[in-house]
Amino acid sequence: MAEARGAGLVVEGRIVGVDSGFYDVALGDRVVRARPRGRLRLDAGELLTGDRVELLLMDDGTAVIQRVLPRRNRLLRPAAANVDQVVIVFSLVEPPWNRALTDRIAVLAEAEGIDVVFCLNKMDLVDAAEAEAAAGVYRRAGYPVVLVSARTGAGLESLLERLRDRVTVLAGESGVGKSTLLNALQPGLKLETGQLSRRGGRGRHTTRRSRLLPLVRGNRVVGYVVDAPGFSRLDVTVIDRYELADCFPEFREPAQQCRFDDCLHRAEPGCGVKRAVEAGAVDPIRYRHYLELLDEIEEYEANRY
Ligand SMILES: Nc1nc2c(ncn2[C@@H]2O[C@H](COP(=O)(O)OP(=O)(O)O)[C@@H](O)[C@H]2O)c(=O)[nH]1
Ligand SMILES: [Mg+2]
């Protein structure tokens, strides 16, 4: 709500981009360029894309950020605040399904309390049965899955419905089609697409800062999306080993049957999660990824001091 204060008007907005000391702040359907005020300017590194801020609109047309509103969450890669959901894009071919990476991204999102949606792209390259089998892995884990083809346009409307009224990070391995999907959803964005070469392709994307891209229908902004640069390694050591299992939603119910409260679902007797894996109720590859991430966290915790 706007309120008059001295020489300016105080409004709330959302930072959609950062550009050499200035911040682009969306106010409803328009964007103003603002600078942080005084002390805020000193720790300007603390302002992130996605931050909700209180803005003072001056009579001379300039705008000053005077306060950052409390954050719901914060992602490190891409650097963004107040993200509602992560859409994890993957394909089955070109590139092949990287299950370790998709599970890792999902775990990090869960740890931040961010909703996860899986998006299987390049449906035009595989048969429907194969795609349904892959989608089933995540559906059985409790996640929504949308099947799309950025090339043919199949499924794009249901993806757009998922993005509506939310701030979404599109994550996933390089080459799975994130930029192509965004270009298809929002003609006019003209994001660079094309597979990066394994070597030498790094500089082009890594320098890019994260930016909230508005999805526009008619004259209205219906949602925001962050096109994250492709990443290959994401650090799970920020997660406590006892909290990791909770980042696998399908473990939560069987974990209640574990004999020990501090069960890590590895070799403990009477483990409900292991029983669920053996009974086929929990996907064995998701469980294996859990064990791998657990090893990684424990190795880090052991070497920390
Ligand atoms: N066959 C097919 N190719 C696609 C599809 N979506 C993207 N691509 C191609 O996959 C390559 C990588 O796409 P890009 O959007 O750059 O991937 P990003 O690295 O995830 O942003 C490009 O050559 C795209 O044309 C799709 O649905 N079907
Ligand atoms: Mg891209």
Ligand SMILES: [Zn+2]
């Ligand atoms: Zn257990």
